[in-house]
Amino acid sequence: FFQYCLSGHPTLPCNVLKFKSTTIMLDCGLDMTSTLNFLPLPLVQSPRLSKLPGWVLKDGSTFLDKELKECSGHVFVDSVPEFCLPETELLDLSTVDVILISNYHCMMALPYITEYTGFTGTVYATEPTVQIGRLLMEELVNSIERVPKAQSASMWKNKEVQRLLPAPLKDAVEVSMWRKCYTMPEVNAALSKIQLVGYSQKIELFGAVQVTPLSSGYALGSSNWIIQSHYEKVSYVSGSSLLTTHPQPMDQASLKNSDVLILTGLTQIPTANPDGMVGEFCSNLAMTVRNGGNVLVPCYPSGVIYDLLECLYQYIDSAGLSNVPFYFISPVANSSLEFSQIFAEWLCHNKQTKVYLPEPPFPHAELIQTNKLKHYPSIHGDFSNDFKQPCVVFTGHPSLRFGDVVHFMELWGKSSLNTVIFTGNAENQPNISVIHHTLLFQPLHVVCPEQYTQPPPTQSHRTDLMIDCQPPPMSYRRAEVLTLPYKRRYEKIEIMPELADSLVPLEIKPGISLATVSAVLHTKDNKHVLQLPPKPPQPAASKKRKRVSDDVPECKPLKPLLSGSIPVDQFVQTLEKHGFSDVKVEDTAKGHIVLLQEAETLIQIEEDSTHIICDNDEPLRVKLRDLVLKFLQKF
Amino acid sequence: MTRECSLLLPRVCAALADPRQPGSDDTCLEKLLDWFRDLTQFDPTVNLLQDNPCLMEFIASMLALPEPSASILSFTLRLAGILAASENRFQHLQQEKLLVRLFGRDGPLNSAVWEDASVRSGWVEGVHSMMHHQPALHFLCNGGGIDVIFTLQGDPSLFVASAASQLLVHMLTLSVESETTKPLSTKDCDWPACAQMIIKRIEDSLQSSSASHIEQSLKLLTSLFGSCRATWTEVLWLGIAKQIESFLTEETVQAQHMLANLLLNMAWSPVFCDTEGSFWALVTSALEHLTPVQAGPLAVGILRLYKCPQDVRIQALTVLLQPMDCILRAASQPLEYAGLLDESVSDPVTVENLLSSKSSCASLLCQTLAHLEELLSLIRLPVDLPYTSLLRFLMTILQFCNGFLSPASPLGSTISRILINCFRVQRSALDVLAALSERKGCDTLIGSLFDVLLAYLESPNTSPTVLKKTFQATSKWLVRLQELSCSNSQWQQTEKILQDVFLVLQKRLCSPCWEVRDSSLEFLTVLIKCLRDQDEFRQSLLSSEVPRLTENLLEDPESYVRASAVTAVGHLAFITYFAPESPVIGNQYNKENTVAKLQEILSTDPEGFPRRAVISIFTKWLRQGCTGQLEDTEKFVSRVIQTVEHDLDWEVRLGGLELVEVFCSQTICQLGLPKCPYAPVSSAVTSSIHQNESLQIFCRAKLFSFLFRSLCDCDKPVGQRACDILLGLRGNFYPISTLKDSQGTEDSPAGHGIAWLQRTLRQGSLAQNFPTDGGNGVDFQDPESMMLALGTIDLEELHDELNKSSDHVEKSPQSLLQDILATVGTIEENEADCY
Secondary structure, eight states: OEEEEOOOOTTSOOEEEEETTEEEEEOOOOBGGGGGGBOOOOSSOOHHHHTOOBOOOTTOOOTTTTTEEEETTEEEEOSSOOBBOOOSSSSOGGGOOEEEOOSGGGGTTHHHHHHHSOOOSEEEEEHHHHHHHHHHHHHHHHHHHTSOOSOOOOGGGSHHHHHHSOTTTTTOSOGGGOBOOOOHHHHHHHHHTEEEEOTTOOEEETTTEEEEEEEOSSSTTOEEEEEEOSSOEEEEEOSOOOSOSSBOOOOOGGGTTOSEEEEOSOBOOTTOOHHHHHHHHHHHHHHHHHTTOOEEEEOOSSSHHHHHHHHHHHHTTTTTOTTSOEEEEOTTHHHHHHHHHHOGGGBOHHHHHHTTTTSOSSTHHHHHHTTSEEEESSSSTHHHHHOOSSOEEEESOTTSSSSTHHHHHHHHTTOTTOEEOOOTTTSSOOBTHHHHHHGGGOOSEEEEEGGGGSOOTTOTTOGGGSOOOSSOOEEEOTTEEEEOSOOOOOOOEEEOHHHHHHOOOEEEETTEEEOOOOOEEEEETTEEEEEOOOOOOOOOSOGGGOOOOSSSOOOOOOOOOEEOOOOHHHHHHHHHHTTOOOEEEEEOSSEEEEEETTTTEEEEEESSOEEEEOSSOHHHHHHHHHHHHHTSEEO | OOHHHHHHHHHHHHHHHOTTSOOOOHHHHHHHHHHHHHHHHTOOSSHHHHHOHHHHHHHHHHHHOSSOOHHHHHHHHHHHHHHTTSHHHHHHHHHTTHHHHHHSTTSGGGSGGGGSHHHHHHHHHHHHHHTTSHHHHHHHHHTTHHHHHHHHTTOSSHHHHHHHHHHHHHHHHHHHHHHOSSOOOSSOOOOOHHHHHHHHHHHHHHHSSOHHHHHHHHHHHHHHHHHOOOTHHHHHHHHHHHHHHHHHHOSSSOOHHHHHHHHHHHHHSHHHHTSOSHHHHHHHHHHHHSOHHHHHHHHHHHHTOSSSOHHHHHHHHHHHHHHHHHHHHHTTOOOOOTTSSOTTTSOHHHHHHHHTSHHHHHHHHHHHHHHHHHHHTSSSOSSOOOHHHHHHHHHHHHHHHTTOOOOSSHHHHHHHHHHTTOHHHHHHHHHHHHHHTTSSSOGGGHHHHHHHHHHHHHOTTSOHHHHHHHHHHHHHHHHHHHHHHHHHOOHHHHHHHHHHHHHHHHHHHTOSSHHHHHHHHHHHHHHHHHHTTOHHHHHHHHHSSHHHHHHHGGGOSSHHHHHHHHHHHHHHHHHTTSSTTOOOOOSSOOHHHHHHHHHHHHHHOSSHHHHHHHHHHHHHHHHTTOSOSHHHHHHHHHHHHHHHTTOSOHHHHHHHHHHHHHHHHHHHHHTTOTTSTTSOOOOHHHHHHHHHHHHHHHHHTTHHHHHHHHHTOSSHHHHHHHHHHHHHHHHHHSOGGGOOOSTTOTTSHHHHHHHHHHHHHHHTOTTTTOOSSSGGGOOTTOHHHHHHHHHHSOHHHHHHHHHSOTTTTTTSHHHHHHHHHHHHTOOSTTTTOOO
16 A cells, blocks of 8 residues: 655645555646746736836846746746646656546646656546536636747756745745646547546456545536455545535445545635625625626636526626626636536436426526626637626636736726635635544544645634544655555455365364365456366376476375364373373473473474474374374364 | 303303313313402402302312313312312302312322323312412311322422422411411421421421432422512521532532522522521532532522622622633633632632533533623622623634634633634624623723624624624624723724724625625614714715615615615615715715605515615604705605505504604694693784694695594504594694584584594494595595594594404403303304304
8 A cells, every 4th residue: 555645735636546456546636826936928918017027136147037027026937837747756657557537626737647657547537527627628728828928938947046036936846847738639638548437336447446436526527536445445535525516415425434535635724614705705796896896706617607606696686786797708618608507417416306397407507598697718709899897707717827817807907996706715615624524434544635634824723624533644745655554454365166165164163164275376357266276187198198287286185284272281191191201391481392301302382383303213203293183183 | 240140150160060061162261260260359258159059069060070071170170279269268168078079188189080280280279279278278288288289299290390389388388477376486496287297398308318309399499488588488498408508518419400599599588698607608608519500590690689798799700700711711811800700619620621522612601601691781780890801701702713813722722623613602792792882991902802893794704693793792882982982082993993894894785695784784774873973983984885885775685675774774864965064975866866765665665674664764854853844844744644555564554653643743843832842832823823724734744534544444553543643633723621512513514524434433434435535525635624523523432442452342251151151052042153
């Protein structure tokens, strides 16, 4: 049991589990927080951004002023944004057999793994995960590729140079590993390696382990995974939610009785009372619009936005906002809104039943029909004709570094009437409370990112937001290899019916029978089978054709097995009966030594062995042996 | 008893005693008993029994039944008790041995019906009713009744058990007070026989090892000391004090929880609270030995006492404030009341343990907070509470609950973990906080207090109910803040706080949760009510977005919110449009628009609440003289009453009448009729002109048609109010001596109409036959006719008629007896009874 931890980001996990003979990658989240160190990519020329001063070192040297720009006291890299990949040096990623994806946010690094490392295995994910994941990747690629940037900065990454930079650039990890965004062909190639699975489907990996996705309640098609063999069960709990929103509820029962529970993909945001946060979202939105301002909601094109639209659907009429336009701008806006309506089987029960009614599961269809919600692939084209203020805009990317959101930040950023509402953690973001719930299933061992074992850094007194269990959880950080605290003890072996038929059990204690087995252990594809031993070679019918069978070992007649214990007192009496007069018994730590002084012979009796040590007196040894055997059972 | 009733009674008795009849309605039987109670209360003679032999026959026939119904038997027992309450009737009943047979060993007591709780209850009540004289006392004591009552104290039916306990208290008191010849003293306690029996039983059960017996006796003593304040109770107490004291210290008997109430009742009794020494020592011991949860009610009860030794008071305060002390220590807050708490009386470790346990923390805190609120609600407190520490304590708890406090101590982090998001504690703490605002002495903390309150107002995690309480506390403290800033001129702090409050109020007014919008509006209304005279308040409010958002909410989809918005906008008008130097705020609503908008709500809103709110705001405006000159006001009132006249909601119509009343008295007052005590004395001539003028105004405003129509309103309060107003008007227009005789007015055409009106009003059918076009000769806008109507119509008669309760016909004993007969179906001539 080994776990290689390739990502230190608790909500963007990437771990590799070596379990029995398989190597399983659990999620491949892409840490996009690295892009926060870069200047935004404006869709149209921004005089503000292009006029930023270059950064000058303390000693006045200006060699970095082309690469680094200063803005409001912070330093940014002026280059195409780059992403921090999962650790690739910790183990040879071409040896990974399978990748299990838990939700569409945790697969964004997939093309880097499948296309750059020699990976030849299979990826497993549910259909909505793949489809929505594709949308997210498409949006990502699109929003970066449509604003080509001539310049690519690399000088600042030099270790010597990086040391001189101000925080947070100074403390950025593994900058040499940061990569530019992948391309659409790479996305397509990566997605082609995915095999679709359904909830509770059992997938055999090489006969050694079985993996099963379970609903995790977080997003459409999101899953937790059970990885189990006959005697071991590992539960991988990634982004999970106990709240009732649009996805199928979390399957908790199947997580019971795990030997190891790996917890990731959860936030420790303390103020995530979802009703309160939705109320906050609506109140701020209404207040801004009523005061004549615009609202910008940076978001991903799928997931939380469905719930937000649903809340707004109920709210806008009552708040007198019916005349305020809602815009959803994303290259994949249309597909996202349509996809969400067709994944009926992945929705919560309430929404599933709507599939049988003449109304779509999500009310955003009605918002679109009534023209309250309008969606556009980008700010160019139709949008610029329809654009009316004040309005509410949902668009990506939440990092505010690329995508259409950059444009609105530039457009509206100067007026205090306007509001930006970040919703990342607003509603459905999996919360640490899941952990406390999950711990009720009493797994033997818990493995989690080190962040979970401490209160959140901003609220150090909130000890209620950390994992507290017995035995204490094992924590991991980026680039660490853990030996999981669980030892494998048993392996299942099948026995062929004919062989079983030939066994003759002997009851040695009430209720316990034993039988000797002579068989050939046949191991293939991690399955072990006991087969009948080959018949002893027949006397050769024809000497000419005598051939020794190479693969089957020759069977020797078996010695009987012994059981029982030797009562020393009775044994001594027996020796005396047989003429040994000077018997002396010594107690040792493990048993007894019987000394026959005259014969210069020792009989060492221990719990699981008896030795007769005598000097080349074979008849004596045989005699003594037979006396010993009288006390033991044979079979 | 009327003749009719005495004629009906024999048949009723026969019907009740008839086992073939279905059981009668319980309420009828209760009413029947009430009637007998009234009949016998002031008449100790035997006349009732002699005049109505059917009563004793009824009892006898019930006793003769082999299997009487439980409810009728219970009724019989209680009836016999009521009848036997006077000594004469007692003896009379005893002559027939009826009481022995009912209440003695061979009565229901030893039959199968005793299993029925209603029979046991009837027995106890019957005995209780008759227990007003010595013969009854002896009858029961000698017949072994005491044993039965003591047994019934443990009855599975709580009603029976409690009634038995009360009965014993009553008997003990009666025995001591009616049979003692010389005052009892500790040295020579010669109890009367019956009291002796009861006291012996109490002492025995206190010494027994049975927890339930001890509990019953403690209950009995608790209610005895609670109801009887005579000196002999002390003699009784001295006999049992040692035993009771031992309950505090001995772990073997679980009786501690009963002791707090007992001691509290004793502390209120002058017999004990005036004594020096032993009683208060026992109270001290109780405060020390009872658990904090048990001692809490005792402590708070003691703190309410004026007659109490100072050291006991401090000990009680210690018990009450121990959780506060513990919380403040856990939060490492400085303790500012050194020497206040008496550590010897209560062990802080016990409280710490309770507060660190998830199951007891919240309930102990809530109990403490409820007690503090109780004390703070008293106008005069016999004890000085440490207000500053109390405020610090409340702030600490509130910060624990929203996770804003990072405690340094391990105890603090345990408590913080338990309390996070605990709504129950938040609500209690905010209640106490609101009550605390009235007390002086916490002013230094007011700045940080508002930090806590604002954090609650801002946090999305604050639940709607907690938010409402936060608003209540905030409004109280804002008033306090304003008072303070008047005295110390710290305007800047006040201004900043007000700005922050309005900023968060803006957001809350846009909440998707209607409860939040509603309580935000209520909060705003309260603030305007209390602070509208303060310049800083007006400025902060008017420079925020709150007024505009409030007016938006007049169109809220939720009717409660619309109603609250109407009230808030109505109050807002006092500082916008109606203020002398009203700063006009630029929005869609100016004064005219607002009035028109409220008018529109009054006439079109489909829900009652917003319409009620509008009419009450209009009345408020009128009262405060905001509706402009008399002429404008007349038009305004006329418009409003024509709108509400047909409203389906009676409260709106009633509100309309209130408006009319205010308008009438203001008009009359302005025009100088003697009605107004402050009006200058005017000569008879001008008075009559003014009479005419105000009468004309009322007629033009169409008040009279509204008032007369309301007299026959299907909802009684409306009719009553209209009648009161008309009577008031008549008082103004007619001095008593000049009232016209209703005879002889029919000669004139107007007189015809008024006579018709008088008849129709008597029939109560004016609402159906209301003359819309001056038909029937009544012109409600003609001053002369109306003057005539006021003078001729017998408004007093109408007033009396309207004030009769709706069941005044059905409430008579005769009707009750007829009902009983009707339900048992033996009365044929009464088939058409309205029931």
